[in-house]
Amino acid sequence: MTKKFASSLNLKSGHVDLSHGGGGRAMAQLIDELFIKHFDNDLLRQHNDQALFDVPAGRLVISTDGHVISPLFFPGGDIGSLAVHGTVNDVAMSGAKPLYLAAGFILEEGLPLADLERIVISMAAAAKAAGAPIVTGDTKVVERGKGDGVFITTTGVGIVPEGVNISGDRAKPGQAILVSGSIGDHGVAIMAGRENLQFETSIVSDSAALHGLVAEMVAAAPAAIRCLRDPTRGGLATALNELAKQSGVGMLIDEACVPMKSEVKAACEILGLDPLYVANEGKLVCICDAAAADTLLAAMQQHPLGREAAIIGEVIADSHGFVQMRTAFGGSRIVDWPVGEQLPRIC
Amino acid sequence: MTKKFASSLNLKSGHVDLSHGGGGRAMAQLIDELFIKHFDNDLLRQHNDQALFDVPAGRLVISTDGHVISPLFFPGGDIGSLAVHGTVNDVAMSGAKPLYLAAGFILEEGLPLADLERIVISMAAAAKAAGAPIVTGDTKVVERGKGDGVFITTTGVGIVPEGVNISGDRAKPGQAILVSGSIGDHGVAIMAGRENLQFETSIVSDSAALHGLVAEMVAAAPAAIRCLRDPTRGGLATALNELAKQSGVGMLIDEACVPMKSEVKAACEILGLDPLYVANEGKLVCICDAAAADTLLAAMQQHPLGREAAIIGEVIADSHGFVQMRTAFGGSRIVDWPVGEQLPRIC
Amino acid sequence: MCLALPAQILQIHPDDTGMATVSVDGVKVEVSLALVDDVQVGDYVLVHVGYALNKIDEDEAIKTLALFAEAGLTAAP
Amino acid sequence: MCLALPAQILQIHPDDTGMATVSVDGVKVEVSLALVDDVQVGDYVLVHVGYALNKIDEDEAIKTLALFAEAGLTAAP
Amino acid sequence: MKYIDEFRQHDLAKQLAQAIAQTADPDRHYRLMEFCGGHTHAIFRYGVQDLMPANVEFIHGPGCPVCVLPTGRIDNAIQLIEQHDVILCTYADLVRVPGGAVSRTAATLPPSMAVAGRNSLLKAKAGGADIRMVYSTQDVLKIARDNPDRQVVFFAIGFETTTPPTAVAIKQAQAEGLTNLSVFCNHVLTPAAMQAILDAPVPVAIDAFLGPSHVSSVIGSRPYEVFAEQYGKPIVIAGFEPLDVMQSALMLIRQLNDGRHEVENEYSRAVTRNGNQKAQALVSEVLELRPEFEWRGLGLIPNSALKLKTAYAEFDAEQRFEMPAIQASDVKGCECPAILRGAKKPQDCKLLGTVCTPENPMGSCMVSSEGACAAYWSYGRLRNDASKQSRRTD
Amino acid sequence: MKYIDEFRQHDLAKQLAQAIAQTADPDRHYRLMEFCGGHTHAIFRYGVQDLMPANVEFIHGPGCPVCVLPTGRIDNAIQLIEQHDVILCTYADLVRVPGGAVSRTAATLPPSMAVAGRNSLLKAKAGGADIRMVYSTQDVLKIARDNPDRQVVFFAIGFETTTPPTAVAIKQAQAEGLTNLSVFCNHVLTPAAMQAILDAPVPVAIDAFLGPSHVSSVIGSRPYEVFAEQYGKPIVIAGFEPLDVMQSALMLIRQLNDGRHEVENEYSRAVTRNGNQKAQALVSEVLELRPEFEWRGLGLIPNSALKLKTAYAEFDAEQRFEMPAIQASDVKGCECPAILRGAKKPQDCKLLGTVCTPENPMGSCMVSSEGACAAYWSYGRLRNDASKQSRRTD
């Protein structure tokens, strides 16, 4: 067999340059020697501009997310694993089993090929772990100063099992609110990685694929799960407000019940942030029938990603859609929608 | 009914700022007042992080493409319509009927909201025309200098009809090669729109959704169509080389048969480019059984997007996978893979 | 206003930048000591916008906590 | 080397920048006339890197084409 | 978190609540102004009001430097960027605050920066302004060092707590010879504001003060003694943790019950009578009093703000650049002046939640999460009566 | 396209082909060097060779300014950016050309720019260099005007055709007082190269020349007369359209058959004997001969290149910046020198298509699509024998 390219990609000290996006041999080489090599599946190896697979009759779910994180590598993950988890989780939040992923890369001229390789390897591992191969993709290269290293938009499809009916508009007063574990880890790990904020923690991102946890939950109480949401951007507070708004209900949560690491708490105190608004990438919020809450909690706690799961409150009737919280101190307050992005405060 | 936001989006003179990506009210407002308003469908209005729909048993196809074009608006289209056409076409190139689209936006801080609105409206119209609603999406905002106005990654799913079996690896010697119309229009229209190249043409992009044309072709000769590809980045030359490589065959085309506008020819002469390598966004290459070529050609020419369709050559046996061309001048040459992006030449 | 937090000094940088590493429950921050005198490793300082503002007085903290308890005692159960 | 193309002068800009708009089959390009004298609207010029290099001599072009035809005539059919 | 968690204990809160309920005279209404936004924040974040008897009421004071910054100063900063292409460094707290409704003729502005209505630093940034959010004045020095070809301006805001770090940076810039750095000084003084509230022509509806917490760490408790004495108002220097707030309230109730009016120091773990004299000396070396300065919601207050001394004039952005005084145009219907004096409550304002929200604040009390209106709206509007709740707009 | 399409007509091509076949002496082998890359390009793009009899062979000459640029000059340009942070303007043709295999110690380079192996402007750009592709020297002037705080260097390459626009820009920069613009001059002269080929120590395997097309538009046909005379080689100034190439070949065959060795002008619609004297005058005003210059594939050639005159020294990048001579390190096994003299063909090189491809060119004949090896590889390798085809690597 003849070798495919005169010299192989310089993964040690090369950079992405404009020719990698030009549709020619350089691009074909990038696709072959990085993407196809690591994502490694038959559909991708077909080199078609789309992937074709059989589906049974049923309910299909599709979700897409762009990933634009800085820094690209952070404690507990990188943009590659995150891009898989972010979309697998959105698919899983319908109760679906994720089947396949598509990935669109927007590379900035100058990205070290070594970084790209690290990201692709991490992405491949995450997709493999999630059982959802990356079967089609796309690569674009933008000029230096018109991107930020790499952006990855992933799209996932999945199949919702029979008897499962989960949607953000299905919360009803009396139902229980559960969260799968400690909140704020991802956001704090990312902020600690930013150059301009000089603090250091041992917190790692919780970035993880939740489809396995969801499968256990669905197995334990398929009909009782009403809403699932991963509290990513805007954190727990935003996820609860979204669900309250979609369902036209209120929520009442108990601050003391919300799992949170002490270092996350401390980092938020330092920056003047409220951990309820800090992003998570491996947690879910579940709203379920009250009668099934304990069963579901037990099922969650059996799963490695739900070990610290907790019932944190209940759905209440409220035409205003307020999310209320009993504070650990003994008072109460509203947990409102965030105003834009959370920024570090000095006062 | 109470109004949803204290004041509506400033679509006249406002800009995208970081709060539009923060997950809070500003983002919710952007989604409601722009995306949901114009894309306008029930699945999107559910405000879930994924879209759920019924599918019959069969073969599903998925494709994704990132769109990063500069300028954002060009003669014949804009990044919005292009993002729909680009993915609808990749789905259609399997012979499938496109069903649904997902759209991931990466907005650069500072993008005029008026531009974004124009893009979204154009995208909505393109999706409507393609019969493939945008049912789920995602919005990220990156800091100024870390993006380029807007990037749109679209993903489409479609269903392949029974009896249709199209893939880039199915070309066999003796089959005919067809192209649906004049080549190079898109690339020339884009280059003419770039600030740093001072030339002006009346050429407009051919950006268009090809699913309708494909449906006519599939109806005319379902089993005879072996390969379909839209010759986008890298143009006709690249598409043919890709197919030759995938199928392990050679190709022989006739330069005189390749439809091309005289202004496209002239622009390429000026810039020292070969029009065979210039991008198209509303054309397809088809490889079909020789016996069905005329039937298929007639069907294509019946469709508005195939009026100038032509048979341009045939598949030949060649272990090297060369694409050869008989030149209009009377000689012959190889039409090779491109080396990186095509750049204007002075010599 | 004036978000400030008690943090423990872990290390005073040996160079003459006047910077120190402090910790709040394991979270480490770099702060300037330009506004304080006589602080040493182990001390708690009040940190505001990257500067140590003051040493925390442990005895006074204990006294204040005692006040709370005392108020509790005087309150009828 | 030296990609250059015959283009017709459509307009000589009235300002004193020495620029002109030329056309190749409807494609318009801005070029500098700094290297040529005595050109006027309607003339064909050879354009290279945004400069007009020379006027195309129509008579000579016709003569050259005639040469080709003549070669054809001399060739046995 | 040592020195934090101990001051947030639920059990102690219950005990303190009982003690307050027993101490407060049921026949008397106690109106306690918590001077600082830090107190306001704690009251709402922890739900302290729920633990207080109905007749002990917190009045939210002007103690948030973002809230009291006049809109004209935001407009000044935006003009500075537009006209001189400077790098503007700011604490993130400021970036969402809208400037005044200055009418701008499109012709005078680069099109990318033209914004209809009120501009903010965040919008100006989106429009192309080079605005850097900093966490510390040390970051500002670094930005100036890294950009020797650009003018770097630090938009300095804050009370006495935040002023010393600005003074340190100015001195360090001088020592390093950083000629491209200047400071747009908006540092203000809390005692002057307290005096303005006490001197208001309409009689003040405040019985006592929870005195500044971290401001006092720097200036000490002594500056407040004159108010306790002259105006007969009890003052307790109060920490920002919720138990500190409750304990301070209890101490104020006791003073009021006893008819005393002293300065007491509940926050003794961080505040002494004389404060941090090293920090004070640094500030007086670099900065000096302005004859008067505008406080949003309170108007012009004499001797209430600082500017750079002549010896440091080269670092003064107001001197380095042309910075005209821009008249703040306050929104009609905004009740902030009355709210800050305890005469009205946020829920008395007709604009609350309709045109005035945290996303689009109209008055000083809404601009930062520590303002009375913002805290009420974001954390507390549950406690409102039903008629007000119908104004909710999301 | 007037003056283009007429010169690409299939019918005329067939007629000319017949005339050539009839004119060429079947017992004789005609080796015609097309001097210019433009000819090479036309021959391959239109498949002209297919229309020629087997005994009329085109030898691809050195006439592509990108091909003949020594690798050290690319390295110079990259060093210039690294060391002086200039904006480097270049025609896009140059950006993919690799420099020499200079060994770089990582320590002397910013990490972002360290590249293992051979660097190109495209790779340097990816590594952070500010490289702007321009279409005209007018664009260079604009970039210099728009970036008054940056040094802007124009990487000028090209033969006599491309030199006058550089001279115009230098004069315009002087007139405008653009002190931040300079030119890294690499303009070379075609007659000198022709002479070098004719003077090669190994006897030249070329019977006649298709003379430069657009170069001659500027310098006229007269400069070639001396070669026709002194070396007894027929020369026909030949246009770049395929019929021009064929007609010129016919004219050369006729000269050879007749035993003549003259300069004839097939391209009379754009070339006169004296050329464009306005352009020539401009060039001699601004530029002057270098005593010698290296041509990639041909080595040092005396009086073969231009540099800025002393009066314009301030615009000379080589004088404004420290630009050491960087020794080109030619790749072992590359047959370019022999190919350029007609002694070997691309398919005789063992590196062709294995280590040397257009993506990763090793020698001058592969760096631009107009080089003999690149044109052969990209357009013509179909005609190769089977043993060579097996080297195809994609």
Ligand code: SF4
């Ligand atoms: S709600 Fe707004 S307008 Fe009303 S007083 Fe408060 S800040 Fe002023």
Ligand code: SF4
């Ligand atoms: S193939 Fe490459 S190495 Fe060989 S002669 Fe040509 S340029 Fe030189």
Ligand SMILES: [Mg+2]
């Ligand atoms: Mg999603």
Ligand SMILES: [Mg+2]
């Ligand atoms: Mg997601």
Ligand SMILES: [Mg+2]
């Ligand atoms: Mg989600």
Ligand SMILES: [Mg+2]
């Ligand atoms: Mg693609």
Ligand SMILES: [Mg+2]
């Ligand atoms: Mg960047």
Ligand SMILES: [Mg+2]
């Ligand atoms: Mg695709």
Ligand SMILES: [Mg+2]
């Ligand atoms: Mg596509």
Ligand SMILES: [Mg+2]
């Ligand atoms: Mg495609």
Ligand SMILES: [Mg+2]
């Ligand atoms: Mg999303």
Ligand SMILES: [Mg+2]
């Ligand atoms: Mg940009």
